Amino acid sequence: MSVIAAFFIFSITFIRAEIYFQQDVDYDIEVTLNDTDKTLTAYEIINYKNNSPDTLEFIWFHLWPNAYKNDSSALAKQFFRLGSTRFLNTKEKNRGYIDSLDFSVDGVKAEWQFHSEYIDVAKIFLPEPLFPGAQIKIETPFFVKLPRVISRLGHMGKHFEITQWYPKPAVYDKNGWHVMPYLNMGEFYSEYGTFDVKITLPENYRLMATGDMVNGQKELLWLDSLAIVGDSFKNLSKKELEEHFKKIDGKKEKLKKANEKDSLKVYKNKTIHFRQEDVHDFAWFADPKWIVQKGELSLPSSNRKVTLWSMYLPENAWTWRKSLEYLHDSGQWFSKSYGEYPYNHITAVDGNMSAGGGMEYPNITVISRSDTEDLLEYVIMHEVGHNWFYGILGTNERDHAWMDEGLTEFSGIRYWEEKYDKRNGRFIFSELLQDKIGIGKNVDMSYYQYSGYCSGATSQDAQPLNISSNENYFYRNYGKNYSKVSVMMRYLQHYLGREKLDIIMQDYYESWKFKHPGPKDFVSFFNKHLDEDIDWFFENMIDSTTYIDYKISKKNGKYFLENLGSFNAMAEVAYYDDDNQEINRIWVRPKQKRTALDVPSGCSKIIIDPDQYMPDVNRTNNSTNKKLKMNFVFDKPSFYDIDLNVSPWFPMYNSYDGLSNGIYIKYGGSAGFGGQSIDAWLLYGDRTKMLNGIVWTKKEIDNLWSFSSGTFESMIESRNGREGASFKFVGNNQKRDIYRYENKKIEIDLYYHNIKSNLALSPVLYDLGEFGIAKISMKNFWERDMFNEFSIGSQLHFSSRFAKLNFRAGYYKKFSKKVETLIKINFGTFLFSDKIPKQYRYYLSGSIVPDFDNYVWDRSGDNQFSILNGFYHNGGIRGVNVENPYIASTDNILSLRIDQKVPKIPGKIFFDYATGSILPKENYISGGIKLGPLIIPLYQNWEEKNKIPNNFEWIKERVRFIWVFSRVSFF
Numbered sequence: 025m026s027v028i029a030a031f032f033i034f035s036i037t038f039i040r041a042e043i044y045f046q047q048d049v050d051y052d053i054e055v056t057l058n059d060t061d062k063t064l065t066a067y068e069i070i071n072y073k074n075n076s077p078d079t080l081e082f083i084w085f086h087l088w089p090n091a092y093k094n095d096s097s098a099l100a101k102q103f104f105r106l107g108s109t110r111f112l113n114t115k116e117k118n119r120g121y122i123d124s125l126d127f128s129v130d131g132v133k134a135e136w137q138f139h140s141e142y143i144d145v146a147k148i149f150l151p152e153p154l155f156p157g158a159q160i161k162i163e164t165p166f167f168v169k170l171p172r173v174i175s176r177l178g179h180m181g182k183h184f185e186i187t188q189w190y191p192k193p194a195v196y197d198k199n200g201w202h203v204m205p206y207l208n209m210g211e212f213y214s215e216y217g218t219f220d221v222k223i224t225l226p227e228n229y230r231l232m233a234t235g236d237m238v239n240g241q242k243e244l245l246w247l248d249s250l251a252i253v254g255d256s257f258k259n260l261s262k263k264e265l266e267e268h269f270k271k272i273d274g275k276k277e278k279l280k281k282a283n284e285k286d287s288l289k290v291y292k293n294k295t296i297h298f299r300q301e302d303v304h305d306f307a308w309f310a311d312p313k314w315i316v317q318k319g320e321l322s323l324p325s326s327n328r329k330v331t332l333w334s335m336y337l338p339e340n341a342w343t344w345r346k347s348l349e350y351l352h353d354s355g356q357w358f359s360k361s362y363g364e365y366p367y368n369h370i371t372a373v374d375g376n377m378s379a380g381g382g383m384e385y386p387n388i389t390v391i392s393r394s395d396t397e398d399l400l401e402y403v404i405m406h407e408v409g410h411n412w413f414y415g416i417l418g419t420n421e422r423d424h425a426w427m428d429e430g431l432t433e434f435s436g437i438r439y440w441e442e443k444y445d446k447r448n449g450r451f452i453f454s455e456l457l458q459d460k461i462g463i464g465k466n467v468d469m470s471y472y473q474y475s476g477y478c479s480g481a482t483s484q485d486a487q488p489l490n491i492s493s494n495e496n497y498f499y500r501n502y503g504k505n506y507s508k509v510s511v512m513m514r515y516l517q518h519y520l521g522r523e524k525l526d527i528i529m530q531d532y533y534e535s536w537k538f539k540h541p542g543p544k545d546f547v548s549f550f551n552k553h554l555d556e557d558i559d560w561f562f563e564n565m566i567d568s569t570t571y572i573d574y575k576i577s578k579k580n581g582k583y584f585l586e587n588l589g590s591f592n593a594m595a596e597v598a599y600y601d602d603d604n605q606e607i608n609r610i611w612v613r614p615k616q617k618r619t620a621l622d623v624p625s626g627c628s629k630i631i632i633d634p635d636q637y638m639p640d641v642n643r644t645n646n647s648t649n650k651k652l653k654m655n656f657v658f659d660k661p662s663f664y665d666i667d668l669n670v671s672p673w674f675p676m677y678n679s680y681d682g683l684s685n686g687i688y689i690k691y692g693g694s695a696g697f698g699g700q701s702i703d704a705w706l707l708y709g710d711r712t713k714m715l716n717g718i719v720w721t722k723k724e725i726d727n728l729w730s731f732s733s734g735t736f737e738s739m740i741e742s743r744n745g746r747e748g749a750s751f752k753f754v755g756n757n758q759k760r761d762i763y764r765y766e767n768k769k770i771e772i773d774l775y776y777h778n779i780k781s782n783l784a785l786s787p788v789l790y791d792l793g794e795f796g797i798a799k800i801s802m803k804n805f806w807e808r809d810m811f812n813e814f815s816i817g818s819q820l821h822f823s824s825r826f827a828k829l830n831f832r833a834g835y836y837k838k839f840s841k842k843v844e845t846l847i848k849i850n851f852g853t854f855l856f857s858d859k860i861p862k863q864y865r866y867y868l869s870g871s872i873v874p875d876f877d878n879y880v881w882d883r884s885g886d887n888q889f890s891i892l893n894g895f896y897h898n899g900g901i902r903g904v905n906v907e908n909p910y911i912a913s914t915d916n917i918l919s920l921r922i923d924q925k926v927p928k929i930p931g932k933i934f935f936d937y938a939t940g941s942i943l944p945k946e947n948y949i950s951g952g953i954k955l956g957p958l959i960i961p962l963y964q965n966w967e968e969k970n971k972i973p974n975n976f977e978w979i980k981e982r983v984r985f986i987w988v989f990s991r992v993s994f995f
């Protein structure tokens with residue numbers, strides 16, 4: 025090929041990539057709901073215009089109801105890899121599909137075939153090529169069996185959520201075809217057009233959908249009459265509302281008979297016609313019991329009227345009574361901030377959708393259960409906002425989820441802080457805790473989002489936002505499309521100013537409404553309106569996993585700004601005098617890791633990011649001169665003071681201290697503390713008349729040395745007639761892809777124990793004295809998928825008196841919903857044993873937690889609920905010798921534990937085997953049932969008289985509680 029020819033081809037390709045186009049796709053659908061069989065019977069006509077410069081010989085179609093057909097669908101596989109059996113355990117009768125397809129193009133039968141990988145995607149071969157500018161008519165009947173709601177499409181009894189339900193052409197744009205199977209974690213990308221949809225269903229259903237009703241006066245009059253009743257509920261108290269529905273329900277027996285009669289009643293059908301231009305999807309929802317409310321919004325610029333509909337279930341009437349206010353305020357705020365709402369109604373319906381708190385569709389949103397008014401308002405506001413970021417600005421949600429979810433979530437913070445400015449943006453997630461008890465009473469929306477972002481922000485598992493939704497390892501990473509963008513954009517707004525950001529966003533909206541903008545298109549508006557290069561912000565927000573962590577420090581009278589993070593962001597620095605009055609504040613973007621600050625005269629205090637707009641992952645090092653701040657149980661941290669959460673501690677009893685009462689104090693341990701926490705229990709024993717308690721410190725660090733994460737812990741304690749101190753280091757090396765997970769873990773523990781009394785510690789199990797102990801553990805864990813887990817590990821436990829070595833392995837296999845197997849093998853031996861303290865022997869009936877690193881209910885050994893007698897703490901076997909529960913080995917021991925879950929037997933069957941060179945018997949075998957936290961032995965081979973139960977007393981004497989609940993636990 026000549027250089028000229030190659031250049032020509034390259035130029036044509038480049039020019040084509042720069043030319044924007046989008047296809048026109050208009051739908052005419054007639055559909056009938058059979059609410060008994062839970063099916064749809066429909067006919068679809070699509071007018072498809074090719075606006076691309078390419079000739080098309082086929083069109084990819086999405087047949088998304090097939091996502092619910094079987095375990096081979098992409099939806100089923102995603103549920104499985106994310107650790108959910110939600111779909112896998114769904115009965116066949118509750119699954120769904122689409123069939124009866126018979127495609128024709130301009131009246132000519134068209135051949136078609138399913139995608140080689142996805143059963144919910146098909147390729148339609150066009151009988152004739154579709155040239156640029158040409159148009160075709162595609163027709164097909166189709167039949168949908170509706171699944172029981174498991175994601176978005178489906179039913180719950182007589183409640184119907186009809187979404188992603190019809191054959192739909194994939195998007196064809198400058199990047200080619202966007203073929204995508206239906207997913208739960210990951211949304212959509214569709215072509216704009218006009219929808220004409222006629223829906224036939226029983227006349228007793230309340231129905232609402234995308235678009236305006238055409239010739240729907242009769243239906244609207246009926247809904248108006250229902251709204252008169254619904255609107256009358258708004259001013260009732262909660263008690264009055266409950267009494268109202270009790271009167272309607274009447275006596276339970278009458279209600280039952282009425283429901284039975286109603287279920288047999290056959291209603292006449294009605295057909296409602298909806299039409300909507302400039303949308304890229306159509307959804308509809310129906311329920312015969314919804315309460316209806318109707319309202320109106322006057323758009324802020326044009327005063328055009330938009331109808332508001334709220335439809336909700338009677339049991340949620342109290343929470344939903346203000347839902348019209350939420351619709352009104354949301355529609356008004358988004359119209360004012362970005363651009364006017366172009367459609368004629370905004371609707372929210374109460375549903376059972378399982379793909380999140382709510383789900384957006386053009387004009388209409390479905391909302392899952394919300395426990396408080398604030399939660400409901402926030403979800404409604406978020407989903408209404410998607411009419412702008414998804415509906416009107418039609419981004420590719422699957423590949424660029426941050427463009428719709430993140431910008432909508434950011435808008436949610438803006439909305440909340442503006443609407444609830446007088447209450448400082450306070451967000452109520454629990455009325456009981458926050459309003460009545462006073463826990464978390466000052467938590468606000470920005471802190472809520474900041475907390476979500478900080479979780480995993482510095483982790484090795486963090487992923488950039490420029491990946492497709494299904495490439496995320498797990499839901500937490502996908503969630504960063506919401507939280508990371510919301511807090512980063514809030515920070516950018518503070519840096520640029522609200523007015524400037526509004527200009528940029530409004531220009532973006534006006535330029536790209538009813539089109540398909542991409543990331544570069546969005547960023548270009550910042551370059552257009554700003555005099556500075558803002559790429560540093562978007563590159564870090566979208567294309568990387570960098571994070572902000574600035575620190576203010578003082579040395580030799582000088583102040584320094586240190587960058588401990590990986591994102592070199594603009595930082596706002598404020599200077600204060602001795603009276604805490606602000607002297608000045610400046611923006612700084614240091615080029616070095618450590619930068620000396622030019623401090624103004626009279627400055628005695630410096631704060632980085634004084635108003636907490638910057639999502640710094642460790643805000644506790646952003647201030648000098650901290651004061652003490654006390655909270656009851658928990659509240660939003662100030663970060664720039666020393667935040668202590670204080671709560672009363674419930675009484676605890678042991679034989680040495682007696683009844684201990686006191687307080688629990690916590691510092692850190694949540695977002696913004698850089699992985700640091702301090703926990704202290706200060707207790708007073710009524711028997712010793714002395715203080716006792718624990719102080720425990722912890723520091724978690726991601727990407728430490730050669731580890732993916734590391735943890736340092738230390739503890740000092742005095743209680744139960746003993747004193748002690750410990751230090752622990754845990755290093756993890758994790759490897760993960762979207763299917764598999766592996767962790768190599770090393771743990772080093774150092775302990776000092778001073779056991780001074782046997783009042784609370786059984787003399788049969790514990791020696792008095794001082795002990796210096798070390799423990800080194802190595803563990804490997806593999807998760808091939810949620811049904812297959814493997815583990816191996818070793819542990820060296822030693823002091824000057826003994827050294828013992830353990831080898832352990834575990835295997836977990838889930839065969840089906842009701843069949844699973846867990847096998848654990850342990851071999852332990854003493855390398856040397858000069859004088860083994862009693863607490864470090866191998867106990868046949870389980871561990872006694874000799875280093876006190878897990879809580880034990882009772883160590884005295886003098887009652888039915890003490891360790892080994894009444895509680896099982898892992899290790900050994902789960903049977904117990906009631907005559908001598910303290911059988912132990914100071915030599916070799918081998919144990920095997922098997923748990924088996926089988927159909928029709930509650931709990932799990934267990935089988936245990938142990939043998940040891942100096943145990944009283946050569947072999948120990950026990951078996952029985954694990955029922956929740958209970959171990960119920962039904963066979964013990966060492967029993968002299970009755971190896972199986974001969975009466976209830978036999979079982980009662982041997983039942984124990986499980987204190988360790990982990991599935992594959994090494995030690």
